[in-house]
Amino acid sequence: DVKVTQSSRYLVKRTGEKVFLECVQDMDHENMFWYRQDPGLGLRLIYFSYDVKMKEKGDIPEGYSVSREKKERFSLILESASTNQTSMYLCASSPRTGRWPLHFGNGTRLTVT
Amino acid sequence: GDSVTQMEGPVTLSEEAFLTINCTYTATGYPSLFWYVQYPGEGLQLLLKATKADDKGSNKGFEATYRKETTSFHLEKGSVQVSDSAVYFCALKSRDDKIIFGKGTRLHILP
Numbered sequence: 001d002v003k004v005t006q007s008s009r010y011l012v013k014r015t016g017e018k019v020f021l022e023c024v025q026d027m028d029h030e031n032m033f034w035y036r037q038d039p040g041l042g043l044r045l046i047y048f049s050y051d052v053k054m055k056e057k058g059d060i061p062e063g064y065s066v067s068r069e070k071k072e073r074f075s076l077i078l079e080s081a082s083t084n085q086t087s088m089y090l091c092a093s094s095p096r097t098g099r100w101p102l103h104f105g106n107g108t109r110l111t112v113t
Numbered sequence: 114g115d116s117v118t119q120m121e122g123p124v125t126l127s128e129e130a131f132l133t134i135n136c137t138y139t140a141t142g143y144p145s146l147f148w149y150v151q152y153p154g155e156g157l158q159l160l161l162k163a164t165k166a167d168d169k170g171s172n173k174g175f176e177a178t179y180r181k182e183t184t185s186f187h188l189e190k191g192s193v194q195v196s197d198s199a200v201y202f203c204a205l206k207s208r209d210d211k212i213i214f215g216k217g218t219r220l221h222i223l224p
Contacts, residue, residue, distance in 0.1 A: 004156070042202065042216035043157075090156055101147070102212060104156030 003027070004105035006091050012111045019078040021108050023091030029103075030096035032074035034058075034066065037088040037107070049074055050096070081112045115140040115207040119215035122200075126193055127223050134188040134218050136177075136203035144205040146170075146179055146186040151200040151217070160188075160201070198222045 007022040025032065033048040035058075045058030047066040055066050063085060067075045074093075078085055088109050092102040120135040138144065145164045149157040161170030166181035175190045186203060203215040 040216060043214040045211075092156075101159045101162065102149075102157070104158070106154070106156045 004091055004093055004103050006089075006105040006108050008108050009106065010109050010111075012113065013078075013081050014113055015082060017078075017081050017112075019081045019110065019112075021076040021078075021089055021091075021110070023074045023076070023105055024072050025074075025091075025093040025103070026072065027093065027095075027103070028071065029093035030071070031094045032068065033092040033094075033102065034064075034074065034076045035090045035092065036060070037090055043090065046076065081110075083112050086110060086112045115144065115205060115211070115213050117203050117205055117213055117215035119201075119203045119218055122217075122219040123221055124218060125221045125223065128195055129192045130222075132188070132190040132193045132197075132220070134201055134203075134220070136186045136188065136215060138184050138186065138203075138205050140184075140205055140207055142208045143181065144207055146177070147204040147206070147212075148175070148177055148186070148188050149202040149204060149214075151202065153199070157202060193220075193222050195222045195224050 004025045013019050031050050034046045035043045044060050046064050049055045049068040065077045088107050090107045091105040094102050116139045118137050147162045148160040150160045151157045161172040163170040163179040169178045177186050177188045200217045200219050202217045
């Protein structure tokens with residue numbers, strides 16, 4: 001079974017802090033994704049990566065950056081956290097072909113105070 | 114652009130009731146269609162999929178049929194259980210390989 005592991009289930013950070021969310025997958029998938037999930041808005045794609053050191057903006061990249069130095073690890077970075085970035089963050093991975101199905105981690109609930 | 118619309122929740126049913134969660138889509142061409150389920154405290158899991166018109170996806174008693182004429186992919190289950198309580202997401206894979214999700218439907222099953 002594919003395992004996508006997000007390093008934290010819950011995080012509480014202060015406004016202005018730099019925040020790192022880590023995600024690791026163990027199935028040698030080429031594609032990795034970061035989504036945020038908000039009530040009434042569903043899932044929105046922040047960034048994705050289709051190879052090491054490659055990244056592409058999703059639908060809502062503002063205020064975020066990403067890093068993919070190794071194939072199995074994809075990090076989401078909030079350069080200066082703000083309260084409107086309080087959300088559930090979901091990491092996902094998929095094999096190169098067709099980019100589906102997506103395999104998700106259990107999510108990180110981030111609260112910015 | 115491509116989009117997915119699913120019925121708003123929450124949907125509350127009694128155990129053993131029949132379930133339908135509506136999903137319609139707008140897309141260029143013939144996208145692949147999916148239902149994902151998110152149980153409390155967990156990430157999303159693929160529930161079922163269909164890749165072409167008239168395909169029926171099925172898993173764990175759930176079914177959905179790809180209807181090209183009505184651009185729909187409604188999720189159904191004949192007899193729901195308390196353990197089916199979750200959030201259900203309809204999604205499509207577009208021609209340019211994007212995965213587009215609906216907003217999710219929360220399902221509560223009462224014992």
